Amino acid sequence: MIGLIHPAHAQADAIDTLIKFKNQDSIAQSLKPEELDTFSRWTILNVFEVHEHRERQYKAYPVRPVLDQIFGQGWRAADEIVFSCKDGYQPSIPVAKFLAYDAYLAVASADGSPFILNNTLQNHEVVELGPVYLVWDNLKFPILLEEGAADMPYQIIGIELASFATRFPGMFPPARVSAEVKRGFLHFRKYCMVCHTINGQGGGKAPELNYPISVTEYFKPEYLKRWIDDPASLRYNTPMPALAAAIPEREKVLEEIIAYLTAMQRVKHIPPAKNSKD
Ligand code: HEC
Numbered sequence: 001m002i003g004l005i006h007p008a009h010a011q012a013d014a015i016d017t018l019i020k021f022k023n024q025d026s027i028a029q030s031l032k033p034e035e036l037d038t039f040s041r042w043t044i045l046n047v048f049e050v051h052e053h054r055e056r057q058y059k060a061y062p063v064r065p066v067l068d069q070i071f072g073q074g075w076r077a078a079d080e081i082v083f084s085c086k087d088g089y090q091p092s093i094p095v096a097k098f099l100a101y102d103a104y105l106a107v108a109s110a111d112g113s114p115f116i117l118n119n120t121l122q123n124h125e126v127v128e129l130g131p132v133y134l135v136w137d138n139l140k141f142p143i144l145l146e147e148g149a150a151d152m153p154y155q156i157i158g159i160e161l162a163s164f165a166t167r168f169p170g171m172f173p174p175a176r177v178s179a180e181v182k183r184g185f186l187h188f189r190k191y192c193m194v195c196h197t198i199n200g201q202g203g204g205k206a207p208e209l210n211y212p213i214s215v216t217e218y219f220k221p222e223y224l225k226r227w228i229d230d231p232a233s234l235r236y237n238t239p240m241p242a243l244a245a246a247i248p249e250r251e252k253v254l255e256e257i258i259a260y261l262t263a264m265q266r267v268k269h270i271p272p273a274k275n276s277k278d
Pocket residue numbers: 122188191192193194195196205206207209215224227228235237238239240241243257
């Protein structure tokens with residue numbers, strides 16, 4: 001890869017610590033983390049730090065007032081919020097979750113120590129959390145602990161209101177599939193597309209899984225299941241995290257994800273490139 005710089009990364013470095021707030025395709029605000037002070041008051045938040053399996057305190061701004069100020073109350077009727085991160089991680093989180101639970105934009109460690117963490121879920125990689133890190137009050141709402149770290153993006157540089165169907169049309173399973181496949185699609189959206197693409201759409205942190213050949217075609221089925229369950233049991237030092245351990249009915253979730261990936265063999269297409277408006 002020497003000499004090759006991915007344009008998205010080059011751009012991310014150029015704007016460095018600016019966070020872009022976008023509504024559909026237009027930019028609503030571009031600001032530095034400290035400018036969040038204009039929109040909301042920070043607080044010291046105690047959370048169970050899922051990536052490190054311990055409690056930690058962050059200096060953090062409650063999300064709802066920030067979004068109210070930047071987008072107006074209309075964001076509450078939007079479909080999802082897509083977070084783009086410097087490292088390619090890209091969760092799309094339903095707006096309903098932000099209305100049901102308290103989320104915060106963390107900008108620093110409360111005790112002034114470096115704003116980094118040791119990601120025990122990803123081969124103990126030490127990662128920068130800034131410019132902004134999305135955390136949830138999982139001590140007040142312990143049910144959130146079941147989901148693992150999927151909805152806790154760090155290195156956030158983009159926060160965008162979006163309709164999932166418009167933003168990621170290439171990820172939908174074919175018409176008339178089983179309920180199992182439909183549930184698998186929802187799990188995949190939550191736990192896998194944060195890092196992976198399907199038909200070129202999704203996160204940019206990990207390999208494409210469907211196009212031109214689906215992983216369900218070249219992985220032996222028993223190994224695919226084992227990979228998602230415990231990647232390090234197949235590949236030493238792999239950076240892929242295992243599917244979160246506390247997910248309810250985890251075995252069923254695993255099978256439904258594979259059913260979705262298998263159904264996607266029938267819809268392989270790379271959507272035409274749009275003019276980049278990033
Ligand atoms: C935090 C990011 C991340 C998440 C979340 C993630 N993966 Fe991965 N995945 C990776 C990385 C990185 C690799 C490449 C690993 C390697 O080469 O060792 C990978 C590799 C894979 C591969 C092997 C691809 C190949 O051809 O070698 C499959 C299959 C896969 N992931 C499926 C999934 C599924 C299904 C989920 C959701 C349950 C998921 N991944 C969630 C990061 C992630």
